[in-house]
Amino acid sequence: MSITIYVPCDSSAVSLGADRVATAIAQEAAKRGLDINLIRNGSRGMYWLEPLVEVATAKGRIAYGPVQTGDVSGLFDAGFTEGGAHTLGLGLTEELDYFKKQQRLTFARIGKTDPSSLTDYIDNDGYRGLKNALAMTQEQIVQAVTDSGLRGRGGAAFPTGIKWKTVLNTASLQKYIICNADEGDSGTFSDRMVMEGDPFVLIEGMTIAGLAVDATQGYIYLRIEYPHAFEVLNAAIATAYQEGYLGENIQGSGKTFNLEVRLGAGAYVCGEETSLMESLEGKRGLVRFKPPLPAISGLFGQPTVVNNVISLASIPVILNKGGDYYRDFGMGRSRGTLPVQLAGNIKRPGLVELGFGLTLRELLYDFGGGAASGRPIRAVQVGGPLGAYLPESQFDTPLDYEAFAAIWAVVGHGGIVVFDDTVNMAEMARYSMEFCKIESCGKCTPCRIGSTRGVEVMDDIINGRNLDKNIPLLRDLCDTLLNGSLCALGGMTPYPVLSALNHFPEDFGINAKATAA
Amino acid sequence: MTESGSTQSTVQEIIAALKDKPGALLPILHGIQDAMGYIPAESVPYIATALSLSRAEVHGVISFYHYFRDTPPGVQTIHLCRAESCQSMGGRKLEEHVKSKLGIDFHETTADGKFSLEPVYCLGNCACSPAMQIGKEIYGRVSADSFDAVINNTEASA
Numbered sequence: 001m002s003i004t005i006y007v008p009c010d011s012s013a014v015s016l017g018a019d020r021v022a023t024a025i026a027q028e029a030a031k032r033g034l035d036i037n038l039i040r041n042g043s044r045g046m047y048w049l050e051p052l053v054e055v056a057t058a059k060g061r062i063a064y065g066p067v068q069t070g071d072v073s074g075l076f077d078a079g080f081t082e083g084g085a086h087t088l089g090l091g092l093t094e095e096l097d098y099f100k101k102q103q104r105l106t107f108a109r110i111g112k113t114d115p116s117s118l119t120d121y122i123d124n125d126g127y128r129g130l131k132n133a134l135a136m137t138q139e140q141i142v143q144a145v146t147d148s149g150l151r152g153r154g155g156a157a158f159p160t161g162i163k164w165k166t167v168l169n170t171a172s173l174q175k176y177i178i179c180n181a182d183e184g185d186s187g188t189f190s191d192r193m194v195m196e197g198d199p200f201v202l203i204e205g206m207t208i209a210g211l212a213v214d215a216t217q218g219y220i221y222l223r224i225e226y227p228h229a230f231e232v233l234n235a236a237i238a239t240a241y242q243e244g245y246l247g248e249n250i251q252g253s254g255k256t257f258n259l260e261v262r263l264g265a266g267a268y269v270c271g272e273e274t275s276l277m278e279s280l281e282g283k284r285g286l287v288r289f290k291p292p293l294p295a296i297s298g299l300f301g302q303p304t305v306v307n308n309v310i311s312l313a314s315i316p317v318i319l320n321k322g323g324d325y326y327r328d329f330g331m332g333r334s335r336g337t338l339p340v341q342l343a344g345n346i347k348r349p350g351l352v353e354l355g356f357g358l359t360l361r362e363l364l365y366d367f368g369g370g371a372a373s374g375r376p377i378r379a380v381q382v383g384g385p386l387g388a389y390l391p392e393s394q395f396d397t398p399l400d401y402e403a404f405a406a407i408w409a410v411v412g413h414g415g416i417v418v419f420d421d422t423v424n425m426a427e428m429a430r431y432s433m434e435f436c437k438i439e440s441c442g443k444c445t446p447c448r449i450g451s452t453r454g455v456e457v458m459d460d461i462i463n464g465r466n467l468d469k470n471i472p473l474l475r476d477l478c479d480t481l482l483n484g485s486l487c488a489l490g491g492m493t494p495y496p497v498l499s500a501l502n503h504f505p506e507d508f509g510i511n512a513k514a515t516a517a
Numbered sequence: 518m519t520e521s522g523s524t525q526s527t528v529q530e531i532i533a534a535l536k537d538k539p540g541a542l543l544p545i546l547h548g549i550q551d552a553m554g555y556i557p558a559e560s561v562p563y564i565a566t567a568l569s570l571s572r573a574e575v576h577g578v579i580s581f582y583h584y585f586r587d588t589p590p591g592v593q594t595i596h597l598c599r600a601e602s603c604q605s606m607g608g609r610k611l612e613e614h615v616k617s618k619l620g621i622d623f624h625e626t627t628a629d630g631k632f633s634l635e636p637v638y639c640l641g642n643c644a645c646s647p648a649m650q651i652g653k654e655i656y657g658r659v660s661a662d663s664f665d666a667v668i669n670n671t672e673a674s675a
Binding site: 011012014015016047048050183184185186187188189191192224225226227228262263264265266267268279280281282283284285300341342343344345349350351372381385415417418419420423428431435438439441 | 539540541542543544546547568577578581582583584585596600601602603604605606637638639640641642643644645646648650653655656657658
């Protein structure tokens, strides 16, 4: 009987040598005359163990990792194809603490299934949501999404159901569904994992969105930095067309939904929905004034749903198991689960999907195991480059949109970047201004000019020049950016800058002022 | 055929294949850059005519996006991540090392034409920082030593 071995095709696993390991396993098996079925799965999201090789056994899937090519013949010697003992052996994958403690709804299949296989997708609860949706009215689909309490996972946390309802109720001959896959926040990779590890769930989510609001055309706006995701998505879309899950008359329903992937070109601001639509229309990614809302006048002036990858990938489970099922996870007004991404200087980086409500401390230490360097964690940035830096004293904050807002921070797209005590927070504040300067679309003055002035003021502060004048100047500048910018890029750059200043004033020379002067 | 003649026919073919898509400009620019490595200035008038845009509008789009370039790149383009997660794992030091090893700054190409160096703001490989990309290949947990090894390998196989 053939032995099934899994080696992830996820690009982070590949960046650590997974392709070479897969080749070595195939060669070694051939050499030993063993019949193996090598599957390239998505990543389980335990990146310190990648490349994580799994073997299917009667007891379940057994994990070995991190495996390098040099380990392969030894693994065969140890009989790993039957789950034999080896120093890299980790036991049953799904019994690993990090994995077992999670509540995987959106990520239910990722790491388990073969992302290129539609059969595997369907055998593992895939397309059940669409099947239900096809038997429902548009109002019922939108109601299920509203009932689930799902809020936009891209960062803005706007209720998805309300957005869909607006598009449903706006009459037009052509409407669009856009998937915002311009995941540009440092410390985030959950969208990438979905697209590489379970592309059909995104296609299904977008198809349901199309049915719900009467949109027949969808676009996935994917960042150019994700070449692997581009290939996986295109292959999955081609399969879905072939099997009648996309195109005209979806599964004999008479409904139409077409889908195309479009590539961005390295502009962070195109993750802002109006800039993204300008880019899709073939223009410079300049941010638009709102109103009109995209739901009323979006792509090519038509009613458009713009949702993040994770939001859309959460739709199938909601339609399969019901809005109530999803809503029962989470806390307060943050319903459902959030795929948290632990990144940067952390011992056990990876993907942790759980209902809202876990504290940062639990994530950083229970899951993450502290800093990778072994030094104390000094600061974490939550929510990408526009998210606040939090000091240790705020680590007991639960992951919840409102709890974060209350401490002038954001959950954003759920990325957490960890820094140890060697970080200089004034340098990080300068970087935030520099990033805003590089990525500003240039349409509004506070962001375009303010970011350049911000870098200059930070240079003065870092060099200890005239702090009495420059610290208030920095605050004043941040106030202008915060209140005068057209979109979140300029409007939220003050979050990392001011949080760094407020929580780590010593790095800005404020306590040391007397001696510096 | 002359070099500019072949450029022209490549560009014309790409434009003809894509110009009827809604919002065709970015797909066309990607097509040209995929084929030629950059977007030659002489292709701008053809694109403009095909899409009924001004040359200034086309140029404006090319210059807006960091990824599009109007000069030929080196044989290999190294995209080195500068974002926060990579910084938390020594990205700034790595950046210095890369620049001094190659003898160039960001947006430059080595004198022998082998390598171009571009900054990138996140490759989504933040669980394995610091990260870089060469061609379509992504590298994780890059150190000064592993960078040198990759570069020496690439040079040897080039």
